[in-house]
Amino acid sequence: xxxxxxxxxxxxxxxxxxxxxxxxxxxxxxxxxxxxxxxxxxxxxxxxxxxxxxxxxxxxxxxxxxxxxxxxxxxxxxxxxxxxxxxxxxxxxxxxxxxxxxxxxxxxxxxxxxxxxxxxxxxxxx
Amino acid sequence: xxxxxxxxxxxxxxxxxxxxxxxxxxxxxxxxxxxxxxxxxxxxxxxxxxxxxxxxxxxxxxxxxxxxxxxxxxxxxxxxxxxxxxxxxxxxxxxxxxxxxxxxxxxxxxxxxxxxxxxxxxxxxxxxxxxxxxxxxxxxxxxxxxxxxxxxxxxxxxxxxxxxxxxxxxxxxxxxxxxxxxxxxxxxxxxxxxxxxxxxxxxxxxxxxx
Numbered sequence: 001x002x003x004x005x006x007x008x009x010x011x012x013x014x015x016x017x018x019x020x021x022x023x024x025x026x027x028x029x030x031x032x033x034x035x036x037x038x039x040x041x042x043x044x045x046x047x048x049x050x051x052x053x054x055x056x057x058x059x060x061x062x063x064x065x066x067x068x069x070x071x072x073x074x075x076x077x078x079x080x081x082x083x084x085x086x087x088x089x090x091x092x093x094x095x096x097x098x099x100x101x102x103x104x105x106x107x108x109x110x111x112x113x114x115x116x117x118x119x120x121x122x123x124x125x126x
Numbered sequence: 127x128x129x130x131x132x133x134x135x136x137x138x139x140x141x142x143x144x145x146x147x148x149x150x151x152x153x154x155x156x157x158x159x160x161x162x163x164x165x166x167x168x169x170x171x172x173x174x175x176x177x178x179x180x181x182x183x184x185x186x187x188x189x190x191x192x193x194x195x196x197x198x199x200x201x202x203x204x205x206x207x208x209x210x211x212x213x214x215x216x217x218x219x220x221x222x223x224x225x226x227x228x229x230x231x232x233x234x235x236x237x238x239x240x241x242x243x244x245x246x247x248x249x250x251x252x253x254x255x256x257x258x259x260x261x262x263x264x265x266x267x268x269x270x271x272x273x274x275x276x277x278x279x280x281x282x283x284x285x286x287x288x289x290x291x292x293x294x295x296x297x298x299x300x301x302x303x304x305x306x307x308x309x310x311x312x313x314x315x316x317x318x319x320x321x322x323x324x325x326x327x328x329x330x331x332x333x334x335x336x
Contacts (some may be wrong), residue, residue, distance in 0.1 A: 004301060010328055011296060013335045017274040018297040022172045032189055033171040040196035041164055044204050045157075 163204055166211050167196055170298070174219055177293045180282040181223045191226060195219040213307035216298065220290055220309070273334055280330050281323075288323035291316050 007015070171192060178188035195218040203214050281289055287309070294305045305320075306313045328335075 008324075010332060010335050011324060014277060014292075014327070015296045015299075017277050018176070018293070021274050021278060022176050022297070025172050025175070029175065029185065029189070030172070033175060033192065034168075036189065036193035036196055037164065037167045037171055039193065040167060040200040041160060043197050044163065044200035045160065047201050 159204065162208055163200060163211075166208060166215075167199075170212070170215060171196070173297050174215070176278070177216075177297060178219065178223055180278050180293070181286070181289060182226055183282055187226050191219060191222040194222045212298075212300070213304060216294060216308040217310060220286075224286065273331070276334070277327070277331060280327055284323055284326060287311075287315075287319045288326065291319035292323035292327070295320055 174192045174195065175188055178191040179185060182188050182191065195215055198218050199211060199215050203211065206214070281292060284292065290309055291305060294300045294308055295302075300308060302313045302316050302320075305316045309316060309319075
């Protein structure tokens, strides 16, 4: 509730006259004011960040979602164990097979002796 | 197979945004903020013009001031709540009016020091500067039954703060608190400026305004 004093007759008359002057603005000025308003609204839309606009985000977001699903599906299938060549498992077996490791470290003495004997009796190029 | 409403909406938006007609349709209907701002500016533009015109006594300058105020409001403050626009707009407008008045004063001083301008001043200086003050004066205008014009001229001659308080209250219809926000001062200051404005105007026009 306003507790402002009632306007005096002078103030009431002044208000009437001022508002009349606004109502009787000429057409050319009204037209220029309308143009100015439209220019201001256009400036506002230019300064509005477009990337925040849902209408702009919607198609881009849909494309991004489809691409993400495709990447997930393709990537998931390429790493399936059924598609592996088995090389990794062979390496693992070699590393964990203690018999194979010991065999490879033991020299073949029979072969070495036979080779030495062959070298003494039948030298190459003789 | 089930339908996903979000996906359907996204598809519809994508289709509408992709077509020119759809884009125009969306921009016309889906921006209520622009419509609200348009409505506000349409409501204040004529009153703002009259205020600027009384202060500057030059139609083109007044239009420039109003246009600048609209642009600034739209660019900087359009995202503020609409309830804040009115005081903001009138504060911007008054600042712009004072800028133009200052520029005019500085230009007048510079021109007065220019030797070549003194001869030309008689014939070719700024018509606003050369324009006689509202002689024969508000009272003489009243005698010609142009009391509205006389009132506008008398208001234009008031000190800036008195003019601002008087017009915001009587032309824009703001109450004391809203006027204080628009003027960036206390409510007490508004009352003081306003009462002095009314007193000044009554002394000049009182007998013709009742």
